[in-house]
Each structure stands twice: as structure tokens, then as C-alpha cells.
Amino acid sequence: GEDVEQSLFLSVREGDSSVINCTYTDSSSTYLYWYKQEPGAGLQLLTYIFSNMDMKQDQRLTVLLNKKDKHLSLRIADTQTGDSAIYFCADGAGSYIPTFGRGTSLIVHP
Amino acid sequence: DTEVTQTPKHLVMGMTNKKSLKCEQHMGHRAMYWYKQKAKKPPELMFVYSYEKLSINESVPSRFSPECPNSSLLNLHLHALQPEDSALYLCASSQEGGNLFEQFFGPGTRLTVL
Numbered sequence: 688g689e690d691v692e693q694s695l696f697l698s699v700r701e702g703d704s705s706v707i708n709c710t711y712t713d714s715s716s717t718y719l720y721w722y723k724q725e726p727g728a729g730l731q732l733l734t735y736i737f738s739n740m741d742m743k744q745d746q747r748l749t750v751l752l753n754k755k756d757k758h759l760s761l762r763i764a765d766t767q768t769g770d771s772a773i774y775f776c777a778d779g780a781g782s783y784i785p786t787f788g789r790g791t792s793l794i795v796h797p
Numbered sequence: 798d799t800e801v802t803q804t805p806k807h808l809v810m811g812m813t814n815k816k817s818l819k820c821e822q823h824m825g826h827r828a829m830y831w832y833k834q835k836a837k838k839p840p841e842l843m844f845v846y847s848y849e850k851l852s853i854n855e856s857v858p859s860r861f862s863p864e865c866p867n868s869s870l871l872n873l874h875l876h877a878l879q880p881e882d883s884a885l886y887l888c889a890s891s892q893e894g895g896n897l898f899e900q901f902f903g904p905g906t907r908l909t910v911l
Contacts, residue, residue: 727904727905728905729801729803729889729902729903729905730840730887730889730902731902732899732901784853785900789839790837790838792837
């Protein structure tokens, strides 16, 4: 079955870059997604990448995909305290419903 | 309007109570979902409705009963719940079809079962 792994915590200083990593197992993934969940809120789709792309940039967000190693990363440039949240990697392989990783809690210190 | 709304925000209920969670979207999406999320965990899929018909039930106990009265509304009826059912219940919707799967999530209902 599909499996998506993420580290559980990341702590950075305000203004630094954050890099959140994710690995997945299903090589038939078509789209891979990053969702953000702020405390007490639902999930918000931040960005996604199509499996034939290596990189996607969207303002402060850069997604890198290494399909050979099944490794996905999300880089947030100039991290702000408002970026503190849980970030979920999701794999859109197989069924059209994503498989979510366990989430990475990003803590941004002033 | 790109919003999914859920009511109530918070719900406390006893194990003998019957209550309902409501979800609404006006984006013309024909797929709607219920997820359960425990603290510090990813959302777990419970049900999927596609064109107002139940298409996926992830072996959810019968004390949870979904209903889709029309294409904009999704309900989750609760009866005889257990304390371990306490969680954040998230509703989501999406367009049907295609490979790009963008789900729009509501803010959730925080359920506490006493």
C-alpha cells in the first residue's frame, strides 16, 4: 500500500529558510501535494507538483521532487511566525484521494 | 465563493445523545468528504459522496451515518458515540474527475464525547 513519511518537528528562526521533507512509496504518483493546517483550523492546499516536474516555485514556496528517490521537499523562504503550522505532504497516487503523511509541526521562533 | 462551512464549531455530547454535523459548499463541487482527525495525526477518510451518492465508506462504525441531501450539503449524523470518537471532524469538497485533486477543507467541528 501507499506510505508517506515525514519528520514530525522542525524549529527555525524567523527570517531563515525552512525545509520540510517527505518520502513516499508509490511510484505511480501523479500529483504530490503540500497542505498547511493552522491550530484549530482545517487543511489548506498550499501547493502541488505534477510528477513530471522537478521543481515548482510559488512566491516564498519552492517544491522539489526527486522521483527516482521518491523524495519531496517544501522550502519556505524568509519564514515568518505566521508560517507556524502543521504541514502535510500528500501523495495523489492510485485512487484520486490523497494519502497524507503524519504532518510536520513547524515552529518559528522570533 | 471558495469556502466550505461547517457547523457547529464545537460540540459536546453524551454517549446516549443524537446530534448532527453539517457542511455546506457553493463551489459547484460534486464530491464531498468526511474526515476524522485526532490530535497530532493526519486526517483519516471516513466517507466520500460523489454526485450525492455514497461512493466510499472506509469501514466506519454505524454510529456514524452520513447523508447528502443535495449537491451543496453534507451531514454526519451521530448516535451512541464513544469517548474515543472525540476528534476534529473535517468536511471537504472537490471537483469530480481529472488527475489534479484539489480538496477544499472546512474549519472542522471539534467533537467531545463524554
